[in-house]
Amino acid sequence: MRVGIIPQQSGGSYKFTIYLLASLGLLIATLPVIIIALMSFSAAETTSFPPQAYSLRWYIKMFELFQPNGENSDASLQIALLTSLKVAALVMLIASVVCVPLAYVLVRSGGRLKNGMELLFTLPLVFPLVILGIAFLLIAESLDLELGIWRLVIPHVALVLPFVLRNCVGAMSSIDIELEQAAISLGASPLRAGVDIVVPLMKPGIIAGLVFALIISFNEFTITYFMYTVDVTTLPIWMYSRTVSSLDPSTLAISFVIVLIDLALILLIDKLLAGRNSLL
Amino acid sequence: MSNKFTRRHIIKSGTALAAAMAMPSLVFASQDKKFHGKTIRLLTWSDNTGKAIVDHIAKPFEELTGAKVIVDRxxxxxxxxxKLRAVGDKAQYDIITLAGVGAVELAKDGVLAKPDLNKLPNLEQVDPRFRTGADGHGIGYLLWTGGLIYNTKTFAEPPRSYGQLWEKQHDGRLFLPPSTWTDALDTIVATDKLLGGNGAAVNVDQAFSKLAELQSRILTFGENPTQIAELFRADALDIGGVYAPAFYAKELADPNSNMGATYDLDEGFFADLMYTIMPKSKPGEDDVVHAFMNFTLDAKVQGIMAEAVLNGPINQQAKMSDAAKASPFIVKPEQLGSTAIVHDKNYIADVREDWIKRYTQTLS
Amino acid sequence: MSKTKILLLCFPALLTITPFLAACFFIFRFSFSANQGAIEGFSFTPYLELADPFFIRSLLTTFKLASFSTVIVIVLAIPLALVMATVQKPWLRRLLSVAILMPMILNLLIQSYGWIILLGPTGVLNTSLRELGLISRPIMLLFNESGVLLGLVQTALPLAVFPILTATRNISEEHIEAACVNGASHWRCFFDITLPLLKPGIISGASIVFAYNASAFAIPLLLGGRRVQMLGVAIRDYISPLFNWSGAAAAGMVLIALTIGVLALANYLTQRWTVTEYQS
Structure with a gap:
């Protein structure tokens, strides 16, 4: 269907330029990651490039950190990973549950409400995170509440809302209102029509939103830096104290494994929710 | 490795040492596991000096007293x-280690408690100049010392003056401390001294116009010590400062790192007393917190820390290995003679904001 | 849709954004504080004090870099989105998506090491060029504005690719065929048909990228060697070590106001452009 966008045969300078720029973009996106991945398999003690020999030694060393009761296990790492996962799961759940009905309203009613709300929900993207972090901290401390893990969930939800909403609105825009009306005329309640007809059609947008929510929450550093406590700390905070104090191939191995965890989670979301309408 | 060596060395040492150790070890013998089940929370630096605190202070303290130390680095x-200002009087930490200026700032805010000096018997062994500070709110910890870091491939002889930062051949292979660090203020004072100042009343305009010459020659600011170490390893940097060798205990012992450091400079080197402090509203128990503060001053602990992070010990009887004693990178209290520059903290507090802004404007 | 229903469907989302709005209000209030370290009294001083070179220079740097990076990102993102839209094999599409998301996933500090290894003064590129005899002094690509620009482009790329990719769904083969089979060149076809159809996605992507990069903080710190003082960094400096929190709040408000201003202007201009084009 979309073959026409880039001509398959001929196309000359146009096709060449498109592919050249696309490759350049891909290179810029992935080069540092490729380098880091290569170096994490280095057999050497230090990070010289390219590695003279390759080995799995840093990965073996790193897996010892994750073993529950091993000699080299690091309880703080395990707790931080668990907290990060919990926070990300809550953030994804909350953000999608609130954005789906909002997207529905905005697209169906349109006009000024849509513009205003979209602007409002873009704000978290515009605010410099450093100052937002300190504001959240000052507010949390003045409230005198035992927030626990919600210290992080609440600001993270705000950060991901722009992404989740945009994706949901995007998906909602392409849903024909007649489908819904048809369901209602056949006797379904408006709520049933929404849940049974609209939500499944919005799926690709919801999944895209969830993927962004996951990535942003799981890797958020700046606000978390102000909000974490010694009891509620996340993987990026753990990584930060580690990378500032030393940089060796084992640090690179850990960061590469974190990337793999991210990817596994993204693919899991995709698999669980998408079925055939796979986004990725 | 070096740590094991130090400990064995101490155990093997002769009777003189044993006598010197008798007092603190008696104190500790009576404390065996007496804090079992108690917890304290420590906030410290994220760099390797913080890591060393975990390994060489927190862990031995846990083994000795049975208390649990949760460290936030x-x-x-x-x-x-x-962060401490934002939470005001609801601190989640019991103890914080930080640079002198930080302790002064927080003491001014009124969020710090004055430690009970009677509960810190190890203070007896500490050089009287370095026992307390920040109006009694800070207990001396270790000395932060700064000089020049240089590339051993480029320099056959260690640099002798801060003036060598201005040498043409280091264009593009030069680093300075970031404006946000006290070391940046040191750099301004060093420039002033280079121009003939006395290090006390700084001729700021003159110093900044000299520093401005470096603006286009700097490769980077040393915001991230590991990044600087990598650039040295890759032979991309020649010289930088004022910067602390403390970050590079491992690199300075490794010839492949290309890294050297020196305090032996015509204009002198910089020393700043770091403190341990405790917030008024600390969650932990007073006795455990004091015991921990006391433990940081223990002769053995001070010796091990000095060797691990190249900070200057303030305990006059600090137990150091022969290697550490001979190390040119560890400044001992008695070496703080005429060449050490110790800032007047009140003067620095007055000019700080202006200097930080001008440093950023001049150099970035 | 009835007012009650609209309100009911909007409510959950509004609830989740409330803490963020509270933080915004808090910052707004702080920016008029007479005390630098706490909200106290009322004063315009924090804003008046911004009229010094420390702030003005970083403001100009920020807008220059945010604008350049937005243009570059869009130029790279359009071809990438077109390529992704035409890819038929599911595994290849997955791989491309994951590759483009990479900059958001891997720890930024670690990525900066990747760039140093590649483009640093003794990195792969400079060493190769020197060995080929093409240069005698290393080309400085990092620790200056070009390094920051590269980092901004890299981290913001995914934010533009996905909205544009969504927009490609609006392009059907008929559109292209109707215009292009009749002998129009591929370039004409791209500018006359494809680009206008992609416009909603491009505008949405460009706005996100601009806002995101205007408040960038980690990239100028890591790839600018701290020599490129963007506003995010300046605000961090106000918070610590300058401890001028009302100044940080005021600087934040100015940044937000200008960002929203630029976005609104861009929106207005593109709408006008569309209207006049339609009329002519």
Whole structure:
């Protein structure tokens, strides 16, 4: 269907330029990651490039950190990973549950409400995170509440809302209102029509939103830096104290494994929710 | 490795040492596991000096007393101060280690408690100049010392003056401390001294116009010590400062790192007393917190820390290995003669904001 | 849709954004504080004090870099989105998506090491060029504005690719065929048909990228060697070590106001452009 966008045969300078720029973009996106991945398999003690020999030694060393009761296990790492996962799961759940009905309203009613709300929900993207972090901290401390893990969930939800909403609105825009009306005329309640007809059609947008929510929450550093406590700390905070104090191939191995965890989670979301309408 | 060596060395040492150790070890013998089940929370630096505190202070303290030490290693001194200010009187930490200026700032805010000096018997052994500070709110910890870091491939002989930062051949292979660090203020004072100042009343305009010459020659600011170490390893840097060798205990012992450091400079080197402090509203128990503060001053602990992070010990009887004693990178209290520059903290507090802004404007 | 229903469907989302709005209000209030370290009294001083070179220079740097990076990102993102839209094999599409998301996933500090290894003064590129005899002094690509620009482009790329990719769904083969089979060149076809159809996605992507990069903080710190003082960094400096929190709040408000201003202007201009084009 979309073959026409880039001509398959001929196309000359146009096709060449498109592919050249696309490759350049891909290179810029992935080069540092490729380098880091290569170096994490280095057999050497230090990070010289390219590695003279390759080995799995840093990965073996790193897996010892994750073993529950091993000699080299690091309880703080395990707790931080668990907290990060919990926070990300809550953030994804909350953000999608609130954005789906909002997207529905905005697209169906349109006009000024849509513009205003979209602007409002873009704000978290515009605010410099450093100052937002300190504001959240000052507010949390003045409230005198035992927030626990919600210290992080609440600001993270705000950060991901722009992404989740945009994706949901995007998906909602392409849903024909007649489908819904048809369901209602056949006797379904408006709520049933929404849940049974609209939500499944919005799926690709919801999944895209969830993927962004996951990535942003799981890797958020700046606000978390102000909000974490010694009891509620996340993987990026753990990584930060580690990378500032030393940089060796084992640090690179850990960061590469974190990337793999991210990817596994993204693919899991995709698999669980998408079925055939796979986004990725 | 070096740590094991130090411990064995101490155990093997002769009777003189044993006598010197008798007092603190008696104190500790009576404390065996007496804090079992108690917890304290420590906030410290994210860099390797914080890591060393975990390994060489927190862990031995846990083994000795049975207390649990939860360590939070995040940030630089000014970031710690910002976070502690934001939470005001609801601190989640019992003890914080930080640079002198941070302790002064927080003491001014009125969020710090004055430790009970009677509960810190190890203070007896500490050089009287370095026992307390920040109006009695800070207990001396270790000395932060700064000089020049240089590339051993480029320099056959260690540099002798800060003036060598201005040598043409280091264009593009030069680093300075970031404006946010106290070391940047040191750099301004060093420039002033280079121009003939006395290090006390700084001729700021003159110093900044000299520093401005470096603006286009700097490769980077040393915001991230590991990044600087990598650039040295890759032979991309020649010289930088004022910067602390403390970050590079491992690199300075490794010839492949290309890294050397020196305090032996015509204009002198910089020394700043770091403190341990405790917030008024600390969650932990007073006795455990004091015991921990006392433990940081223990002769053995001070010796091990000095060797691990190249900070200057303030305990006059600090137990150091022969290698550490001979190390040119560890400044001992008695060496703080005429060449050490110790800032007047009140003067620095007055000019700080202006200098930080001008440093940023001049150099970035 | 009835007012009650609209309100009911909007409510959950509004609830989740409330803490963020509270933080915004808090910052707004702080920016008029007479005390630098706490909210106290009322004063315009924090804003008046911004009229010094420390702030003005970083403001100009920020807008220059945010604008350049937005243009570059869009130029790279359009071809990438077109290529992704035409890819038929599911595994290849997955791989491309994951590759483009990479900059958001891997720890930024670690990525900066990747760039140093590649483009640093003794990195792969400079060493190769020197060995080929093409240069005698290393080309400085990092620790200056070009390094920051590269980092901004890299981290913001995914934010533009996905909205544009969504927009490609609006392009059907008929559109292209109707215009292009009749002998129009591929370039004409791209500018006359494809680009206008992609416009909603491009505008949405460009706005996100601009806002995101205007408040960038980690990239100028890591790839600018701290020599490129963007506003995010300046605000961090206000918070610590300058401890001028009302100044940080005021600087934040100015940044937000200008960002929203630029976005609104861009929106207005593109709408006008569309209207006049339609009329002519």
């Amino acid at each position: 995040t940030g630089s001194t000014s970031e710690m101060v910002a």
